Amino acid sequence: QYSLIGVGEDPVAEDHNMIECRARWKKSLSLQVRNLLKDQAVNYKVESDLIGMAGKDSLEVPAEGTAEYELSIMMPRGGHFTGSISFIAPSKEYIWYTFEIRAENPPAEKTIELTTKARTAVAADINIVN
Numbered sequence: 001q002y003s004l005i006g007v008g009e010d011p012v013a014e015d016h017n018m019i020e021c022r023a024r025w026k027k028s029l030s031l032q033v034r035n036l037l038k039d040q041a042v043n044y045k046v047e048s049d050l051i052g053m054a055g056k057d058s059l060e061v062p063a064e065g066t067a068e069y070e071l072s073i074m075m076p077r078g079g080h081f082t083g084s085i086s087f088i089a090p091s092k093e094y095i096w097y098t099f100e101i102r103a104e105n106p107p108a109e110k111t112i113e114l115t116t117k118a119r120t121a122v123a124a125d126i127n128i129v130n
Contacts, residue, residue, distance in 0.1 A: 050083030
């Protein structure tokens with residue numbers, strides 16, 4: 001007779017998504033999410049650690065099936081971002097997806113041309129509204 005002792009590890013991500021986009025422009029994406037509980041419907045709670053990612057805060061998946069989760073991405077600035085989105089069942093079991101987002105800087109909103117003579121200062125006021 002054997003007595004086994006072990007430690008369970010966290011599940012690996014279902015998928016890794018690479019997204020190319022432009023900052024301040026909206027991009028839509030859908031994920032197919034499977035049911036972890038198999039024989040009964042599950043209502044997942046949805047959590048994400050990525051700023052600029054938005055979607056519903058819950059997802060209902062039928063028994064023995066999958067459901068489509070729609071999310072939109074609108075990064076506030078250009079750069080390289082990584083993060084994840086998790087679908088958490090009431091039993092605390094979860095499925096998660098990782099994201100790598102490469103956002104281009106947005107185009108200039110306006111160009112202000114300044115000219116001056118050599119060794120002469122020039123100034124311009126720029127109004128910034130948030």
